[in-house]
Amino acid sequence: MEEIVDVDYLVVGAGAMGMAFVDALTATADVSVAIVDRRHGAGGHWLDAYGFVRLHQASAFYGVASTLLGGGRVQTDGPERGLHERAAAAEVCDYYGRVLARLVASGRVVFHGRCDYLGGRRFVSALSGTRFHAPRARVVDARYLSPDIPALTPPPFLVEDGARVVPVNELVRLTQAPARYVVVGAGKTATDSCVWLLQNGVSPNAITWVRPRDPWLLNRAVVQPDPAVFLGMAADTMAAVAAATSPDDAFLRMEDAGIMLRIDPGVTPTMAKTPTLATWELELVRTVDHVIRRGHLRAVAPGRLVFDDGEERVPADTLVVHCAAEGLKYPGLRPVWTAEAITPQPARVGFPCFGAALAGYVEATREGDAEKNLVCRPSPYSNTPSDWATMQTIGGEASAAMSRAADIRAWSHTTSLNPVRIPPDRVDDPAVVAATGRLKESIGAGRARLADFAPG
Numbered sequence: 052m053e054e055i056v057d058v059d060y061l062v063v064g065a066g067a068m069g070m071a072f073v074d075a076l077t078a079t080a081d082v083s084v085a086i087v088d089r090r091h092g093a094g095g096h097w098l099d100a101y102g103f104v105r106l107h108q109a110s111a112f113y114g115v116a117s118t119l120l121g122g123g124r125v126q127t128d129g130p131e132r133g134l135h136e137r138a139a140a141a142e143v144c145d146y147y148g149r150v151l152a153r154l155v156a157s158g159r160v161v162f163h164g165r166c167d168y169l170g171g172r173r174f175v176s177a178l179s180g181t182r183f184h185a186p187r188a189r190v191v192d193a194r195y196l197s198p199d200i201p202a203l204t205p206p207p208f209l210v211e212d213g214a215r216v217v218p219v220n221e222l223v224r225l226t227q228a229p230a231r232y233v234v235v236g237a238g239k240t241a242t243d244s245c246v247w248l249l250q251n252g253v254s255p256n257a258i259t260w261v262r263p264r265d266p267w268l269l270n271r272a273v274v275q276p277d278p279a280v281f282l283g284m285a286a287d288t289m290a291a292v293a294a295a296t297s298p299d300d301a302f303l304r305m306e307d308a309g310i311m312l313r314i315d316p317g318v319t320p321t322m323a324k325t326p327t328l329a330t331w332e333l334e335l336v337r338t339v340d341h342v343i344r345r346g347h348l349r350a351v352a353p354g355r356l357v358f359d360d361g362e363e364r365v366p367a368d369t370l371v372v373h374c375a376a377e378g379l380k381y382p383g384l385r386p387v388w389t390a391e392a393i394t395p396q397p398a399r400v401g402f403p404c405f406g407a408a409l410a411g412y413v414e415a416t417r418e419g420d421a422e423k424n425l426v427c428r429p430s431p432y433s434n435t436p437s438d439w440a441t442m443q444t445i446g447g448e449a450s451a452a453m454s455r456a457a458d459i460r461a462w463s464h465t466t467s468l469n470p471v472r473i474p475p476d477r478v479d480d481p482a483v484v485a486a487t488g489r490l491k492e493s494i495g496a497g498r499a500r501l502a503d504f505a506p507g
Contacts, residue, residue, distance in 0.1 A: 053173070053184040058083040058161070061188035063168045066095020067113070068395045068407040069193030070147060071468070074115035075411030077159055082415070084160045085185055086151075087174045091164045094147035099202045100140040102223035103247045107239055107326045109135035111276040113143070116408040116466040118153075120146050123276070123467070130331035135276055190392040195385075196403065196432075199376040201240065206373040208235075209350035209357075216351055216371040219244050228253075229370035233356065235261045235348050236374030239326040242268075242314075244374055245336045255338040259365065261356065263347050265320040267302055267436070268312045271327040278473045279482035284310055285471070286489035289497025292443075298436035298504045315342070323439040324379055324432065325401070348375075379432045384445075387427055388420035396429035398453065400446035405468040406430070409453065412462055426456050440504035447498050 060076070062069045065088035073084050090098050106113055110121035120143070124136045131137075138146070154160040165177045172185045201218035210216045215229065219240055232253065234244050241260070248258060273284040287308045295301035299319060305311040312333050313320050343356070343363055350357035354367045387394055387410050398406035406429070413427040430446035433439040453459045463469045477483050 053182045056085050056161070056163075056183050056185040056188070058085045058185055058188050060084045060191055061172055061185040062086045062191040062193055063174075064088060064095065064193030064197065065090070065093040065147075065151065065162065065164075066097075066193060066197060067404050068196065069095075069191070070150060071115050071404045071407035072191060072193060072393075072395050072411040072414075073154060073160060074117050074150065075408040076415050077154065077157065077411075078117050078415075079412055080415035082159065084154075085163060085188065086160065087163045087166045087168055089165065089167055089177070092144075092148055093151040093162070094144045096198055096200050097140055097143045097147070099200055099220075100143075101202070101218075101220040101240070101243075102140070104240075104243060105139050106137045106143065107328070108137070108271070108274060109276050110138040110142075111135060111467040112402060112470060113138070113404055114146060114468070115150055115404070116412075116468055118146075118150055119467060131271070131329055134271060134329070192392040192394045193407070195382065195394045196380050196396065198378045198380065200378070201373045201376045204376040206235070206351075206371075207375050208348045211350060211352040213353040214351040214371065215369065216373055218373045222247065222372060225370075230366035230368040231257055231259060231370070233259045233261060233351075233365060233369055233371045234374060235371060236376075237262045237264050237266055237322060238324065238374070238378055240376070240378065241372075241374035242266075242326075242328065242332070242336060244372055245339055246332050249335045249338065255340065258339045259341045259343060259363075260339050261343045261348050263344070264322040265313060265315060265318045265344075266322040267320045267325055268314075268328040268333075269325045270310055270312050271329045273310055274327050274470075276467055276470070276472075278471070278477055279480065279486050281470050282483065282486035282490050286486055286493055289490065289493035292500050292504075293493055293496035295500060295504075298440050301440070301500075301504070302436055318344075321435060323436045324434060325439070379434075381432060381434060384429045384431055386420075386424045387429055388414075388423045390420075397432070397446075398427055398430055398449050399470065400430055400442055400450075402468065402470055405463075405466070405470070408466065408468055409459070409463070412459070416458065426452055426459060428452050437504065437506050440501045441506060444498070444501045444505045447501070 059082040065086050114120035121136050126132055166174045168174045175182045202220045234241050291304035291308050292301045302311055345358040351371050356363040395407035395410045397403045398409050413423050417423050428449040430449050431442050433442040464472050
């Protein structure tokens with residue numbers, strides 16, 4: 052026996068993408084929605100996040116279109132004085148809890164937590180065993196780009212008996228210091244771990260960083276919810292790209308312009324996922340000078356780290372910190388609207404919540420999947436500098452498509468999720484006018500050069 056759930060939409064996943072889609076959809080259309088998630092509440096991977104994680108971008112860029120995360124405040128003290136606030140995990144989870152409660156209180160949204168989606172508009176409760184069916188609902192797959200996280204993903208290397216390996220989440224629960232920390236991973240989680248350990252008194256000499264690839268990182272100071280700052284960064288990016296001879300040269304020019312950062316000035320990064328980093332964090336992680344660049348770690352044994360080309364000796368009492376889960380996924384682009392499902396994806400480069408909210412708005416305001424796909428196009432994540440050129444090229448086309456629709460253009464300027472939003476009171480601001488003018492001057496040549504760099 053199945054319980055019938057009579058709704059217009061069945062949204063699978065209550066993480067950032069699913070919540071942004073539902074919020075924008077229900078704000079614009081009188082529809083009913085069931086949200087299904089295997090976790091107990093809304094917030095996706097934030098419910099399992101490590102204790103010291105914060106958003107790597109400003110809070111204002113994250114969440115749902117109708118509700119500002121945080122207060123839009125500029126920090127007045129600390130190492131990021133002058134930059135916009137960034138929420139910690141507890142604040143993000145509380146925010147999504149409040150957003151979900153508001154949606155449910157509207158009477159048009161129901162939430163089914165601790166449920167597994169079975170396909171075919173069917174799902175089952177992991178607690179009661181009750182099976183549900185939403186026979187007429189349109190499916191929204193908000194899991195397409197769901198990240199893996201170390202707490203729920205086994206390490207991608209063999210752990211031999213006696214070796215001490217923990218996911219990053221366990222760092223906050225340690226009761227005894229090891230002889231050495233080995234941080235495994237090249238992404239933002241590994242960087243966060245090194246920063247946190249150093250902030251908490253661990254000597255740089257007690258940290259080994261297994262970094263298979265070096266990353267390019269965006270300078271957080273130029274990725275801010277201030278149109279003069281953000282549009283100025285975009286203008287400088289296009290100018291740097293227009294003058295470049297290759298993707299690597301473009302990144303070096305962006306580094307000279309204060310846009311990109313790299314940890315080791317003597318190593319040209321090959322990874323370009325480009326999370327943001329503050330310069331104070333950069334200074335800290337640069338103190339870790341025991342960096343292993345021997346490719347991916349294959350096995351950990353007591354006193355030994357095993358790589359394809361040999362081993363590294365470490366103290367027997369070493370704690371290996373697993374930060375190597377696949378945070379960004381690259382399943383390939385697909386149309387947001389297909390007969391099988393609506394699949395929210397980023398539409399503006401690097402800002403997935405905006406893309407999901409845009410998809411919700413477009414679903415509510417247009418008839419026919421062909422028209423919807425025409426104005427709301429997906430943009431990929433990048434992995435390498437060449438991928439970054441492709442991402443920027445596709446993302447530029449997606450931005451142009453949405454900008455041609457007057458209502459979408461107007462809607463996008465109502466939410467801080469849109470990084471190029473210009474609030475009404477800033478339209479005539481001389482700094483904004485100047486940044487916009489510089490971007491217009493450089494964007495044509497920059498996009499042409501990006502197209503040259505994009506593979507295939």
